[in-house]
Amino acid sequence: MRDWMADIKQLPIENIYVQHEPFTPRYSNALIYLRKLVHFGDCLGFREVIQNTTIEIAVWLELGTKRRTPGIYCCFRLTYTPEMHLRIAVLFCFYDGTEKSPIFYNKDSATVYARNEGFRNG
Amino acid sequence: MDRTQLDKQTKEQETVVEVIREYPFQGAGKTWIIKNVELTKTIDGSTVLTGHEIQKIHRTVANELCSTIEPLTAQELDYLCTITLTQFKDVAHFLGVTKSAVSLWKKPNKVVPLGDSLRLKRWFWFKVFKDIVQNTLPQVGIDVLANDEHILEVLSQLGRKLNKAG
Numbered sequence: 001m002r003d004w005m006a007d008i009k010q011l012p013i014e015n016i017y018v019q020h021e022p023f024t025p026r027y028s029n030a031l032i033y034l035r036k037l038v039h040f041g042d043c044l045g046f047r048e049v050i051q052n053t054t055i056e057i058a059v060w061l062e063l064g065t066k067r068r069t070p071g072i073y074c075c076f077r078l079t080y081t082p083e084m085h086l087r088i089a090v091l092f093c094f095y096d097g098t099e100k101s102p103i104f105y106n107k108d109s110a111t112v113y114a115r116n117e118g119f120r121n122g
Numbered sequence: 123m124d125r126t127q128l129d130k131q132t133k134e135q136e137t138v139v140e141v142i143r144e145y146p147f148q149g150a151g152k153t154w155i156i157k158n159v160e161l162t163k164t165i166d167g168s169t170v171l172t173g174h175e176i177q178k179i180h181r182t183v184a185n186e187l188c189s190t191i192e193p194l195t196a197q198e199l200d201y202l203c204t205i206t207l208t209q210f211k212d213v214a215h216f217l218g219v220t221k222s223a224v225s226l227w228k229k230p231n232k233v234v235p236l237g238d239s240l241r242l243k244r245w246f247w248f249k250v251f252k253d254i255v256q257n258t259l260p261q262v263g264i265d266v267l268a269n270d271e272h273i274l275e276v277l278s279q280l281g282r283k284l285n286k287a288g
Binding site for chain 1: 148164173
């Protein structure tokens with residue numbers, strides 16, 4: 001699998017976006033954790049939206065070492081040039097267990113959810 | 123096409139579609155109202171907050187948090203650590219205290235002692251603004267540096283100015 005996270009890390013921070021939604025505390029959390037997701041997130045899988053130019057990836061971020069601390073599951077939409085240079089990354093889904101969003105306590109359960117959402121490896 | 127050209131071309135294809143005069147944001151245990159946040163339509167058709175606007179939000183909040191002579195709360199410390207990718211062990215190392223001492227401050231109703239709070243506020247302020255401070259730092263009188271209250275006031279003014287410039 002291509003290292004999608006490495007592609008995002010190479011983008012200037014100005015080119016990493018968050019899809020706009022009306023204000024909620026969870027949406028604010030997405031803005032707060034954006035940098036951390038980019039730097040420390042693990043890619044769970046990808047799905048192609050438009051062949052070779054638009055990819056979506058699911059990302060997992062472990063928070064804390066305690067088993068009862070939920071992590072963050074999120075998705076980025078990546079837009080590439082035909083030469084596969086990444087142009088922008090848009091965070092469009094953010095689940096941290098608040099506001100009745102799905103809650104995951106480990107990477108395995110987040111991976112199962114990602115598979116069910118059509119994200120695959122390789 | 124190199125990265126700079128690609129970024130320039132990407133920016134040219136984006137348009138600001140709305141300016142939200144009073145944008146609500148919840149962080150560090152409070153709800154903040156951020157002035158004039160721009161929404162942009164990107165090349166993939168999404169309406170987004172750009173990285174630039176997100177940085178503006180965090181700089182506004184961090185500038186307010188770091189320019190008061192008050193102890194940092196656990197939520198404020200957590201927020202500043204998260205947006206600057208700072209770990210609690212780095213905080214402990216900076217202050218010369220144990221990691222368990224910092225962990226105590228994370229408990230509900232605890233605050234960071236005032237002396238440590240003021241050192242951390244100055245440290246975090248420079249972490250948040252370091253990228254844009256170098257070229258715009260005005261000459262500051264040396265006497266300001268001797269007094270925490272004065273330097274926090276100067277940093278607060280500077281933060282507002284830099285946030286507009288950045």
